[in-house]
Amino acid sequence: MHTGDSLGRQKFSRFLTRDKDQNNDRENCAEKFHGGWWYDGCGSDINDRFQSNLNGLYYNNATVGDYMGIQWTTWKGKQVSLKGSEMMTRPKIDYPITEPPADCQEILDAGQNTSGVYTIQHARQNMQVYCRMEPESGKGYIVFQRRLDGSVSFDRTWQEYAEGFGNLTGEFWLGNQKLRTLTRNWGWELVITLKAFDGKEARVRYEEFELRPYNYWLIVSDFTNELGDAGDSLGSQRRQDFSTPDKDNDNTDGENCAEKFHGGWWYDCCGSDISDYFTSNLNGLYYNNAAVDDYMGIQWVTWKGKSVSLKGCEMMTRRKWYT
The missing domain is CATH 3.90.215.10 (Gamma Fibrinogen, chain A, domain 1)
Structure with missing residues (x-):
């Protein structure tokens, strides 16, 4: 399964919410797409819009208007909202673990x-x-x-x-x-x-x-x-x-x-x-x-x-x- 990188182009983007617009667009992307996220663009140039938004409005079906809902466009495209998602993290290990602790x-x-x-x-x-x-x-x-x-x-x-x-x-x-x-x-x-x-x-x-x-x-x-x-x-x-x-x-x-x-x-x-x-x-x-x-x-x-x-x-x- 190839979901693709929908978040990479939004690196270095500021986190936006509907009450705090920090991008360079004339529109407030978080207000327009109903969720806080690292939006990079959502203006009139559809080719320059964000590719991911996992905090968008939840829909009970997949088919939605362009970029609405839970979006990962490199996987399902801009008109499909996802059923669910989960984001998680862990510390990076800077050296290989060769064996479990002995005591x-x-x-x-x-x-x-x-x-x-x-x-x-x-x-x-x-x-x-x-x-x-x-x-x-x-x-x-x-x-x-x-x-x-x-x-x-x-x-x-x-x-x-x-x-x-x-x-x-x-x-x-x-x-x-x-x-x-x-x-x-x-x-x-x-x-x-x-x-x-x-x-x-x-x-x-x-x-x-x-x-x-x-x-x-x-x-x-x-x-x-x-x-x-x-x-x-x-x-x-x-x-x-x-x-x-x-x-x-x-x-x-x-x-x-x-x-x-x-x-x-x-x-x-x-x-x-x-x-x-x-x-x-x-x-x-x-x-x-x-x-x-x-x-x-x-x-x-x-x-x-x-x-x-x-x-x-x-x-x-x-x-x-x-x-």
């Missing part, structure tokens, strides 16, 4: 400052993730866990934790297999935000973060408090396999910590020696209040102790070499 940092660097759900490509697979954008620091994080209100159960099977569950805009676990795929190359850092029922917040950072094969063995190191004094509750569980209620990989004989505390996590111990218990569990049972039995709920023991469950938390990661 949230690349999306932030491309100018997207708003936190939300985006599509990245990792290991040649498209993946939807929630990006936590922090333009003030120039950092974009992939969020892989969030607890808010207990609307999503984290008492899940091994397969569910492997594949992920929940809603990316609410409570969710991104999936151990996705985390394994993400963190096996380049080197990643881990940032965790914690919220307590007393209104206090804290943020901690681990310089190194990775999940190793098979049982999603946890690697974390080089801890710092970024906000508050929550302390390092995860470091003691490094080099620990992930456990779920249906797959016990903890170090306690005769007890399944994930089953006992209702959530998949990198538990080390939960036996009779309470001094040797795990010190974190951000996937535990959600409580609507802070006071709980020892080690129940969402736990970060070095901050609030073993008898306090947190109101919420978020775990996120980004590539270290951006720093």
Whole structure:
């Protein structure tokens, strides 16, 4: 289909309306043809008239008087009004895009400052993730866990934790297999935000973060408090396999910590020696209040102790070499 260029000859023309005539004709083209447009001419010389007017008077049939209606004369001629039209635009790209963004940092660097759900490509697979954008620091994080209100159960099977569950805009676990795929190359850092029922917040950072094969063995190191004094509750569980209620990989004989505390996590111990218990569990049972039995709920023991469950938390990661 060859519609032709009906707008090109009107380049450099001023936009006209019936109450503002800015062309050189004695007639007001916008008034005469009932719509604002970039008219170049509409005088007695019919060969010097405009070739397009997509804002003209609407007709319920095609046949019209010369140049009336919705006009694209290089396609249908001057006596045919169109049934409809649509004009749209997009930014021009000054360089070729060779591949989709690999993480949230690349999306932030491309100018997207708003936190939300985006599509990245990792290991040649498209993946939807929630990006936590922090333009003030120039950092974009992939969020892989969030607890808010207990609307999503984290008492899940091994397969569910492997594949992920929940809603990316609410409570969710991104999936151990996705985390394994993400963190096996380049080197990643881990940032965790914690919220307590007393209104206090804290943020901690681990310089190194990775999940190793098979049982999603946890690697974390080089801890710092970024906000508050929550302390390092995860470091003691490094080099620990992930456990779920249906797959016990903890170090306690005769007890399944994930089953006992209702959530998949990198538990080390939960036996009779309470001094040797795990010190974190951000996937535990959600409580609507802070006071709980020892080690129940969402736990970060070095901050609030073993008898306090947190109101919420978020775990996120980004590539270290951006720093």
